[in-house]
Amino acid sequence: MDVTIPEKEYFRIGEVSRILGVEPYVIRYWESEFKSVKPARTKSDQRLYRRKDVQELLIIKDLLYKERFTINGAKKQLQKVKKGGGESGEGQSRTRLMQIRNGLLQIRELVSRKEY
Numbered sequence: 241m242d243v244t245i246p247e248k249e250y251f252r253i254g255e256v257s258r259i260l261g262v263e264p265y266v267i268r269y270w271e272s273e274f275k276s277v278k279p280a281r282t283k284s285d286q287r288l289y290r291r292k293d294v295q296e297l298l299i300i301k302d303l304l305y306k307e308r309f310t311i312n313g314a315k316k317q318l319q320k321v322k323k324g325g326g327e328s329g330e331g332q333s334r335t336r337l338m339q340i341r342n343g344l345l346q347i348r349e350l351v352s353r354k355e356y
Contacts (some may be wrong), residue, residue, distance in 0.1 A: 243298060244345045250288040255303070260296060260301055270300055273311050277319065295342065302338055 255266045271277045271287075277296050279287040289297075298311060299321075305312040321335055 243292050243342065244349050245291060245342070247346075247350070248291075250290060252287070252296055253279075253287050256289050256294055256297065260297055262301065267297065270297060274300055274315065274318070276322075298342065299335065299338070303333075306333070 243259065245253075253264045253267055256267055260267065268287075271279065274296070277289075277293050277300075279289045279293055280302055282288060282314070299318070300314060303309045303317055304311070307314075307317075
């Protein structure tokens with residue numbers, strides 16, 4: 241599954257839904273459970289997710305769907321990752337590899353846009 245985040249500052253919930261491959265109500269639920277995802281709001285109360293929010297949601301999706309954590313387990317795992325340790329060797333490696341992969345995919349997208 242190649243997940244590339246477009247080079248934009250803000251994303252509407254529909255765009256985030258397509259990037260993650262989940263329905264918008266799932267994203268809203270994760271937003272209510274994981275306080276680290278805090279989208280900005282427009283005057284008309286629409287959610288605008290920052291790139292860091294989308295990256296956080298990708299990690300949450302990975303923890304819930306691939307790693308098979310419960311919501312509470314995923315919350316604890318995110319706290320461990322943010323504190324810089326405590327994660328199991330395999331989980332830590334997988335999370336780091338996912339971050340590296342996403343970065344490389346973004347670089348590939350940028351390079352492929354350039355015309356030489």
